[in-house]
Amino acid sequence: MRLYYDDPALLTFDGTVLACEPTTTGHRVALDRSAFYPTSGGQPHDLGALRAGDRIVPVVDVSADDDDVVWHHVAEPIPTGVAVVGEIDRERRQDFRQQHSGQHILSASFDHVADARTESVHLGLEACTLDLHREVTADDCRRAEDHANRIVWDNRAIAIRYADAAELADEPRLRKATAREGRVRLIDIPDHDLSACGGTHVHATGEVGLIVIRGTERFRGGTRVTFLCGRRAVESYRALRDAADASARILSVAAADVPDAIGKLREDLKQEQRRTRELAERLTGLQVAALESRMDATGVLVALLVDADAQGVRAAASQLVATPGRVVALLGGPAPHALVVARSADRSDVDAGAVVRQVVAAHGGKGGGRPDLAQAGGVTVSVDALRQLAAVPKF
Ligand SMILES: [Zn+2]
Missing domain, CATH: 3.10.310.40 (Diaminopimelate Epimerase; Chain A, domain 1)
Structure with missing residues (x-):
């Protein structure tokens, strides 16, 4: 049972070891129930630990196999039948909830303002990207970014619900058709986005905090958009601010005047070289x-x-x-x-x-x-x- 499906904020849980197998790097443990997120759908796995009595066994990787079993990768074995307490790394879970929900909001915004479909998504430890099916302009990006942040600041409740794949064929709000069969998990942002997704999301859009586009590049006939949400957006702002301020100090100008000052320096240099x-x-x-x-x-x-x-x-x-x-x-x-x-x-x-x-x-x-x-x-x-x-x- 995957506990994060219905409670993505759950960070501690009780479980029992159903299986423990050796791997090339250590052991893998399956539990009767787990809140750990396995790498899937473009979102990396959780980190954390399994506590078995006095032992604290770090979980270094989490994967799901073809039979839908979630495997917790650990260094030392935990025998079958042992009761454990799972503890999930809060910072990392919170970070990916912000990035993933922000991605849904931004993808739907590109859909709404620029008719640009998201073809694939990568949520990395450093950068998050989404690939749009067509090339978009800087103005498209600004409008999508504005639109996305309005949804964030609306603080709309995000609903998790389930539907039968067959019923979804006629669902006009679904942003992208799903290849899944049977019961499908849906992430519903009212009047904005409906996506079939198994990821960990925030409860309300406001928790994403901020969505910023960091850059774009041409990619396979479309555009790859690099974006940052929440804490990462703040860290990125801080890094850019420090770089801009340091440059401004060197040039003895205000930060906003740095590009003009560099242009003038280059012109001066050219003249000096000629001389x-x-x-x-x-x-x-x-x-x-x-x-x-x-x-x-x-x-x-x-x-x-x-x-x-x-x-x-x-x-x-x-x-x-x-x-x-x-x-x-x-x-x-x-x-x-x-x-x-x-x-x-x-x-x-x-x-x-x-x-x-x-x-x-x-x-x-x-x-x-x-x-x-x-x-x-x-x-x-x-x-x-x-x-x-x-x-x-x-x-
Ligand atoms: Zn998703």
Whole structure:
């Protein structure tokens, strides 16, 4: 007998062990009557304990088998015939009653305001979702959310009743047809929703407290709506408030002005990046002019540009070898350096790629390239060592 069917607020009950079987992880116990909810219908199981005399045996999972037997999963066996007291974790039961009743209210609201049917439901430990058969807009969501909360604040009594599956075929209020046969349990929210459901619900809509939509995403041609009810809605508000306030403090603006302030910061950053790029280009131009005077008689230049990154070194090298007859090997930044070796088009006697490979082999780093231009990063070679290398003919 499932006691939560008619009394979902019942948290303590007496029962007798009918069966106890070993499982791969421990034991499972069946009782003559239980208020424990087994995982089903998108709602997770209860947690709690079975008290047998002085022993308190935690219930870590609850499942129902094909024969409708509710199994309480426990670590240690409780012999058949023993009388037990079942105790259900109040917080968890209360939480899922809020989420599940809130889901019925929100699903029916989407039906009423947006003609969007709920195809499936997931009540998770973190997030709850419902999947609508069609895509809905942000405005649909706002209206459904408003509608749902009006039902909550009406504090309508939620009735649990039973009907024969055959009678239900003609019931126009039923939100979704049921595949069940025989006696069907109905959850009735007056003038709002009638659903066939075996879940644990609140007694009146007001107990749900608050329903908020946290987000939506496209899902299988429809919309997946993530929502939170009751205590979870308050916790979510608190987390968002803390994040908004912390952001506002960093930006020295009111919380409501955070999006505008971030937009302005991004615009400022873009301008600064543009300015930095322009300055870097001007700097390269000045460096190139200075380097040209240091080129030796054979048109070879080996130099270190302390302030240049890989991009700056490459830009300087490209400019220098635009003039015929030149070979340049430039190191950039502090060690390990960026290295660029380049030659003018008429200096086919030099293979820049081979030079870079030779330097990397001897001094570490990674790189390579073409005969006219090659580069490497993470090179620890010194300018002097590079000059000695350049002194060898065919550099
Ligand atoms: Zn339900």
